[in-house]
Amino acid sequence: MKRKRFVRSSSLVEEQIKLEFHNSEDLKHKTIQLDGLTLILLYLDDISDRMVIQKTILSPLLTISKDDTKISPTDIPDLIPMASVTNIEDHSTISRHLMDGCTVLIVRETTDDHVYSVKTTYSVKRSPDEPVNEPTISGPRDGFIECIQDNKALLRTHLKTSDLLFEQYLVGKDVVTSISITYLKGKASETLINEVRNRITKIEVDYITDAGVLEQLIELNPLSVFPELTSTQHPTKVANALLEGRVAIMTDGSPTVLVAPTTLNMLLQAPDDYYFKWIPASLLRMLSYFTALISVLLPAAYISLISFHHGLIPTSLAVSLSKTREGVPFPSVIEAFIMELTIEILREAGVRLPKPIGSTVSIVGAIVIGETAVSSGIVSPMMVMVISFTAICSFAIPNYQLSLALRTIRFFFLFFAAMLGVYGLLIAIFIVTTHLIKLRSFSSPYMEPFAPIHFKRWKDSIIRLYYRVGKRTGI
C-alpha cells in the first residue's frame, strides 16, 4: 500500500485530511470564528486529551479575543503560551501530527492558511514496573515501558548529563515507527554511531512491531544463534552500557531497548554484579560463566562418557551408573533427547499458561518426569539429574536471548557427542568457538576481551575488580 501523498488542491485543508482519514469518526473537527479569523481545530478523539485542549487552547483564545483589537495569524502561538506549539510548513505531515495525539490548529485569514500543531497527547500506559524477565535483587527497580517519551525520560533520570543525545529516525512505510539512537557524546565513537545510523536508515520494511524485529533487521549474521544486540528492559543496564561508550536503540511501542555493540561477556553480566562487594560479585560472575558452560556441555559430556569413554568415569560411579541404567529401554542418546524435549516443552508450557494454572505444569512436570518416568524404568535417574541440572543452569543465565541461544546450541553439542563421543564434542566446541571468535557485533569482536585478548579489560569479565577512588572511569 502506498502512502497517500497530500496534494494541495483547491479544496480546504481540513477536507483533505478528513478524506485521508476516510472520514473516520474519531477525527473531530471544530470551527471557531475569532475576530475575522477562522480557527479550525482538528484532533483524533481517542489519543488527544480533551481537557488539555480545553485548558491550553480554547480557554486562552476565547478569553483574550474580546479585548484585543486585531489578531494576526502569527500571533496565535503566543496566545496559547502553555502549550508546545509547532508551526507546520509541510502540510503533508499533518496526519502524522494527528496520529501522535496533537491537535492541529488551522488559522484561516480569508484564503491564507497557517497550520499549527499543539501537543495534547493522551495515551494509555502502564507504570515503569520492574521488568518481569530481568528481576534484580538490589539497585533500581524501574523498567522501560511501551512509550518512547517515557523511556527517554527514564534514561534522563538515570543519566543526568547534557551529553546524552537522542537522534530520531522514522522507519516503516505503512506504519511509521519512531526509533531513537541514544548515546553519550564523547563516550561513543563516531564510527560506531555512524554504523548504527547507516544500518537503521537502510531498513526498508512496511512496519516494525517490536524491538525484537528491529534487532533482526539490523543484524548482519542471520544464521547465527547468538544475539548480536543486547536487549534489555532495564534503564540501569542501558545507562551502564551508554557510559561504556555503547549505543542504545529505542523503539516506540516496545519496552525493549537494544544495545550495540554486544559481547558475550556483556550478556553474562547482571546489574547486581556492580552493586555488591567485589569478591562475592566476582564469584557470582564466575558462577554465571560456569552455568553457561554447564548448560551447553553437560548433557553432551554425559552422553559421551556413558556411551563412549567408560574408562574416564570413576569406577564406583561407573558401577552405580551401569546399575541405574539397567533395564532402560533406550540408548542414552535417545533418552537424552526425550528428556531434553520434555524439559523444553514444559518450559514453553510454563511460559504460555496463565499464572494461576502455571503451577499445574510444574506439578505435572515434577511428578511425571521426576517420579514416574524413573520408577517405571523409562529413563535412568542419573539422566533426569543431568537434564534438570542443565535446565536449572540455563535458568541462571542473566540474559534470556543468550539462554535461548545456548539452549539451541546444546542440541548441536548433543548431536556431535552422540555420534563421536568426546572427539565429537571437541569438534563441536571447535566449531562454536570459531564461530564466536569470528562473530562481530557492530564491528567489534564478540568475544572481547578474551579474543582479541585485553588483559586490562578482564577486570570486568570473569571477575569484577574493586573500584578505585580517584580513577576517572569507574569500572
Place this chain on the structure above:
Amino acid sequence: MKKGLLVFISLQLLFLTSCWDSNEIEDLGMIMGIGLDYNESDEDIFSMTNQYVVPNNIEGTQIGRSGGIPYQNLTLTGSNFFQIIRENSLETDRPPNYTHLKSIVLSEKLLKEEPLKQLISFFLRDHEFRRTVAVFITKESSSDILAVEPTKEMFPAVQLKELTQNHDRSLYIQDTLKFGEVSKKITEGSSFIIPEVGINKGRLRLLGGGIISNKTEQIAGWLTPQEIGGLKWITNEVSGGLVAIKEKNSPEDQAVLEIMKANTTIEPVIKGGQLSVQLKVKSSLRLAEDWEIKRDVFQEGWEDQLKEQGEKVVKEEIEHVISIAQEQKLDYLELGMWTSIKEPAYWQNNHQDWERIFAQLPVTIDVDFTLTGYGTQDIN
C-alpha cells in the same frame, strides 16, 4: 549453492558414522580383577579368572531389587590369555571391558613355571589395561583369592587394592605395586618384590612379598612381613607404622614408638676402587605405648635409652634384609640404582659384574632417631 552442497556432503560424513564405537555402559562386562593360574594339564596350561560386575545385584536405594552377590567370577582355561578373554564371550553376553580393572593376582605356581615378562605381555600391549592396576602374588590359587567375600567393599578386587593403601599405617605393608612399575622394573632389569596376599580365616590378608629375580623373571623367594618392614627402611618407603622395643628389665615390659617421619639416604662411597654403601636412616618418632613403670618423661634425657634401643631394633631389621638379599645375589634394595645415579663412572665400568659386587658389598648402617614426644598425656 555449491557451498551448500559442500556443507551437506561434509555433514553426511558425520551423520553416516552414526554412533561410531558407541557402547552403552550397561552393556559392558566391567571387570574389576583378574587372576592368573597355572594348570597341570597338557593343553590348556593357563587359567584366567575374570571378576565381572553384576550391576543388577548391587544394593541400592531403589526398591524391588534383591541384593545378591554383585560380582561373578568366570574362570576359563586356555593356552594363551587373549584366547581365554575371547572365549569369555561364549559364556557372557556382555563383552569384557578392562578399563576399570583394579587388581591382577598371580599365583606362585604360574611364576615358578613361566617368566613374568611373557605373562604380562598381552596386558601391556592392550590399551584397555591401565598402568595403575595393582599387582599381587599368592601362594594359593588366584581364583580362590578373588572368591573371598569382601567385608567392607563391594568387590574382592577392590578390597585387595585398597588394602595396600594402608601402607602408611603399618610397616609391614608394601605400597601398591602398580602394573606400570612392574613393566618399568622389567625393562630396567632389576629384581623387585610383589606384595603377597593370602587367606586368613576366610578373609583376605596382606602377607609379605614374593621376590622376582631379574635373571629368570620368576619367583626366587619370599619375604616375611617383618622383612618387608626392613626393606621399606632401606628403600625410603616408610611413611608410618611402629617400632616395638623389648625392655631389658622384664620380658613383658615393652615400649612402642610410632613413626611420624622417616627418611633414608643411600650414599655409595668409593675408596681405593672399593665400593661401599652408607645407609643413613633418619626418623622422628613418638612414644605411643609404654609398659615401663619407672620411666619419667618429665625428666631430661628420658628418651635416650628408648632412642638407642629403637635404633638397634631397626638396624638389626635392615641388616637382616641386606644379608638375605646378598645371599640370594638379588638387588631388590635399589643399591645398584643409587650407585648408577651417584657414581656413574664406577657403574659404567662395573655394572656387568654387579651381581658379584653386590653379594659382597659392605654396607654401613647409621640409624638416627629423634623422639618428639610422649603423646597428649603421660600417666606414669
